[in-house]
Amino acid sequence: MSGSSPFGRAAETAQSSDMLLRLLRVARGAGVRISVAEAIDAFESANAVGYADRQALKDALTLTIAKTFEDKQIFEQCFETYFKRENTALSGDLASKLPPPPTPSQGEGAEGEAQGMGGEGQGAQSALGQMLMQGDLAGLAAAMERAAEAAGATNITLFTQTNLYARRILDRMGLAELEREITRLRGEGNAELADRLAKARAALGEQARGYMERQLALFSQGTTREIREGALRQVNLSQLDRRDIQRMRQLIRDMAKKIAERYSRKRYRDRRGVLDMRRTMRRNMVFDGVPFRTVWKRERIDKPRVMALCDVSGSVANVARFLLMFLYSLHDVLADLRGYAFSSHLIDVSDILRRESSDDAITKILEAIGFGSTNYGKSLEDFCGMSLKHVNRQTTVIILGDARGNRNEPRVELMGDIFNRAGRVIWLNPEPQPLWGTGDSDMYRYAPFCSQMMTCNTIAQLERVVEELLANAR
Amino acid sequence: MSSTLEQKIPSIEAIEEGLAGQGYISSRQIATALFLAVRLGKPILVEGPAGTGKTELAKATAGFMQLPLIRMQCYEGLDESKALYEWKYGKQLLYTQLLRDKLGEQLREAATLDEALVRLDGVDDMFFSDRFLEPRPLLRALREPIGCVLLVDEVDKADEEFESFLLEILSDYQVSIPELGTQVAKVIPIVLLTSNNTRDLGDAMKRRCLHLHIGYPDARREERIVQTRVPHVQASLLRQLVHYVQNLRTQDLRKLPSVSETIDWARALILLNASQLEPELVHNTLNVLLKFEGDMSSAGKLVGEMTHQALRESSHGMAAK
Numbered sequence: 001m002s003g004s005s006p007f008g009r010a011a012e013t014a015q016s017s018d019m020l021l022r023l024l025r026v027a028r029g030a031g032v033r034i035s036v037a038e039a040i041d042a043f044e045s046a047n048a049v050g051y052a053d054r055q056a057l058k059d060a061l062t063l064t065i066a067k068t069f070e071d072k073q074i075f076e077q078c079f080e081t082y083f084k085r086e087n088t089a090l091s092g093d094l095a096s097k098l099p100p101p102p103t104p105s106q107g108e109g110a111e112g113e114a115q116g117m118g119g120e121g122q123g124a125q126s127a128l129g130q131m132l133m134q135g136d137l138a139g140l141a142a143a144m145e146r147a148a149e150a151a152g153a154t155n156i157t158l159f160t161q162t163n164l165y166a167r168r169i170l171d172r173m174g175l176a177e178l179e180r181e182i183t184r185l186r187g188e189g190n191a192e193l194a195d196r197l198a199k200a201r202a203a204l205g206e207q208a209r210g211y212m213e214r215q216l217a218l219f220s221q222g223t224t225r226e227i228r229e230g231a232l233r234q235v236n237l238s239q240l241d242r243r244d245i246q247r248m249r250q251l252i253r254d255m256a257k258k259i260a261e262r263y264s265r266k267r268y269r270d271r272r273g274v275l276d277m278r279r280t281m282r283r284n285m286v287f288d289g290v291p292f293r294t295v296w297k298r299e300r301i302d303k304p305r306v307m308a309l310c311d312v313s314g315s316v317a318n319v320a321r322f323l324l325m326f327l328y329s330l331h332d333v334l335a336d337l338r339g340y341a342f343s344s345h346l347i348d349v350s351d352i353l354r355r356e357s358s359d360d361a362i363t364k365i366l367e368a369i370g371f372g373s374t375n376y377g378k379s380l381e382d383f384c385g386m387s388l389k390h391v392n393r394q395t396t397v398i399i400l401g402d403a404r405g406n407r408n409e410p411r412v413e414l415m416g417d418i419f420n421r422a423g424r425v426i427w428l429n430p431e432p433q434p435l436w437g438t439g440d441s442d443m444y445r446y447a448p449f450c451s452q453m454m455t456c457n458t459i460a461q462l463e464r465v466v467e468e469l470l471a472n473a474r
Numbered sequence: 475m476s477s478t479l480e481q482k483i484p485s486i487e488a489i490e491e492g493l494a495g496q497g498y499i500s501s502r503q504i505a506t507a508l509f510l511a512v513r514l515g516k517p518i519l520v521e522g523p524a525g526t527g528k529t530e531l532a533k534a535t536a537g538f539m540q541l542p543l544i545r546m547q548c549y550e551g552l553d554e555s556k557a558l559y560e561w562k563y564g565k566q567l568l569y570t571q572l573l574r575d576k577l578g579e580q581l582r583e584a585a586t587l588d589e590a591l592v593r594l595d596g597v598d599d600m601f602f603s604d605r606f607l608e609p610r611p612l613l614r615a616l617r618e619p620i621g622c623v624l625l626v627d628e629v630d631k632a633d634e635e636f637e638s639f640l641l642e643i644l645s646d647y648q649v650s651i652p653e654l655g656t657q658v659a660k661v662i663p664i665v666l667l668t669s670n671n672t673r674d675l676g677d678a679m680k681r682r683c684l685h686l687h688i689g690y691p692d693a694r695r696e697e698r699i700v701q702t703r704v705p706h707v708q709a710s711l712l713r714q715l716v717h718y719v720q721n722l723r724t725q726d727l728r729k730l731p732s733v734s735e736t737i738d739w740a741r742a743l744i745l746l747n748a749s750q751l752e753p754e755l756v757h758n759t760l761n762v763l764l765k766f767e768g769d770m771s772s773a774g775k776l777v778g779e780m781t782h783q784a785l786r787e788s789s790h791g792m793a794a795k
Contacts, residue, residue, distance in 0.1 A: 038681060045513075045514060055502065056486060063518075064685075069687050287563050
């Protein structure tokens with residue numbers, strides 16, 4: 001940047017900082033979390049390395065902004081696409097679509113010289129018309145960038161806005177004038193030039209739309225995703241669209257990671273005021289037993305042990321899939337996790353879940369358990385036979401099901417056994433509460449033996465359940 | 475003040491050269507990180523798999539910038555008294571015992587209780603002065619007159635409380651000692667924190683640091699690293715063994731071999747007078763590279779195939795050059 005006048009430098013800095021701001025927006029949209037403080041750091045480090053060396057700039061920004069390995073990859077990707085876009089507003093094929101430049105010496109898009117050499121611009125008089133007729137690609141690109149800036153093109157959020165913004169760009173580039181000129185030329189009988197101008201105008205329109213599409217891809221990523229994810233959190237899991245499952249899985253993984261981060265940290269709780277005599281003595285032996293250093297008793301916060309019993313029949317299966325997926329992404333913060341699946345009978349699915357990816361796992365489980373009619377009594381009996389001895393005060397038993405046992409014996413007394421041994425029993429029912437107890441639902445017969453009963457049918461509800469599970473651990 | 479540090483590293487290239495002079499082959503990103511750390515006065519949080527030279531980076535930096543290296547190893551239960559400062563209780567006790575008579579004399583002269591208290595206050599200040607202060611790594615780093623490289627090793631092993639305590643020092647480069655007042659860094663130290671990701675560090679910590687991820691190096695850089703560390707290795711063998719390790723890293727293993735293992739392997743091969751890789755030889759020395767029984771057996775099955783692949787690739791590389 002040295003050598004330029006103070007004014008030039010200021011302008012240059014302003015331009016670069018605009019560029020940097022836009023880049024940060026793109027990165028945020030792609031899912032990199034950037035705080036304001038980090039944005040300021042980004043500016044400082046960009047100033048430290050300068051804007052001239054692109055590789056250094058990229059390294060510097062990556063170091064300041066992206067704080068995990070994944071973020072780094074995303075950011076580098078953003079950086080590359082962003083600068084690819086920044087380089088040219090026009091894509092290559094405009095040159096071929098424009099009428100051939102009049103003088104052969106005029107190179108395609110040769111900067112600067114086009115303006116001077118085109119002379120009369122082949123008879124076109126409007127500024128835009130001249131540029132088009134001269135094939136002044138550099139000038140057109142600059143004009144389009146300017147127009148896009150003025151039209152606020154980076155605010156585009158939805159696909160349907162592409163045409164609107166493209167039109168605004170063209171307006172600002174002087175489309176009206178060009179159109180008047182075309183009409184005038186036709187009136188004057190100069191149809192040949194008018195046709196050529198009209199053709200060029202169409203090509204330019206296409207370019208503007210293409211430009212906006214690229215803008216959309218770059219800048220709307222974040223907003224569109226936020227809207228979708230917000231909706232997905234509320235959507236009824238049992239009616240989830242197949243194509244959303246992949247997206248949902250990512251969402252769950254992110255949520256689980258956030259929760260795990262929050263709860264993996266605190267392991268001890270200080271009990272202020274109670275002296276730990278034994279450790280105080282040990283610590284102060286160096287001082288001849290004079291207690292300079294006091295040690296206070298601390299309580300260990302136990303990780304919760306979870307047993308999850310999931311109904312995998314029919315409508316509940318989808319919710320079960322996501323609950324299991326959620327719990328298994330949380331294995332870091334759970335001391336012990338056992339998953340069971342049931343329908344007509346119950347099996348232990350912990351191993352399957354640990355080994356397989358979640359999609360295969362659900363299929364495998366369904367294969368293993370078959371499609372019998374749901375029998376809660378038999379399933380509870382299986383569970384008690386298999387694992388009741390492992391249930392203790394630290395255990396949280398989660399049962400996920402609609403409690404519709406097809407009028408089989410519900411074996412409520414087994415539920416009582418579990419409740420007496422376990423720390424907590426949480427029943428999650430995908431059905432809304434007014435439907436509980438109707439028809440063959442045994443929900444209210446199990447109710448006395450549940451510490452909590454909740455409707456759970458969306459990701460948002462699932463998240464709440466899991467978070468409560470961790471918050472209330474002791 | 476820090477301008478002297480800045481002068482030592484005028485450009486990113488200068489850092490790369492300086493580190494290379496210390497036998498540390500850096501990547502451009504590593505050099506950029508150091509460059510920024512000095513310019514912005516920010517700590518660098520270095521993450522990456524074990525054995526990729528995170529700790530080594532601090533040593534090399536201290537070496538080429540001619541600054542003292544102060545290292546603090548973190549572990550569970552590390553607290554302020556071990557990281558920042560401690561009073562020399564023993565010495566204080568001993569001195570009060572030895573000076574008891576002197577103290578008695580002083581106090582006897584006092585006419586009133588008030589006067590005695592005033593005199594005692596003066597003594598108290600004497601016992602809580604620099605003389606009885608034991609500076610621990612963090613305080614030492616702040617007190618270095620020409621600055622230093624402070625290496626906070628494996629910060630993820632320390633407790634969360636300690637991490638938040640570090641924040642104060644890392645953002646303002648000052649600490650307050652109740653008895654002595656606020657201690658401000660004479661020269662802002664170059665701080666490197668390393669983490670092996672045993673737990674995720676807090677967001678506040680990450681926000682304050684430059685985040686440098688040192689992964690496994692590419693073949694070119696790894697060759698240069700091994701070359702500087704094991705100068706006697708033949709060029710052809712070097713190329714073969716690096717290619718072998720690079721291929722090994724693409725396998726599904728529990729613990730991938732890192733650069734330090736490559737260096738160990740190169741040394742082992744030289745000791746065995748090997749001039750080129752052979753399946754038999756690789757098989758016998760595989761335990762230098764791999765540290766788990768399961769990895770050994772799964773990689774052991776592929777030894778022949780992978781050795782030939784490495785030989786083939788390295789000869790291609792030669793031809794291309």
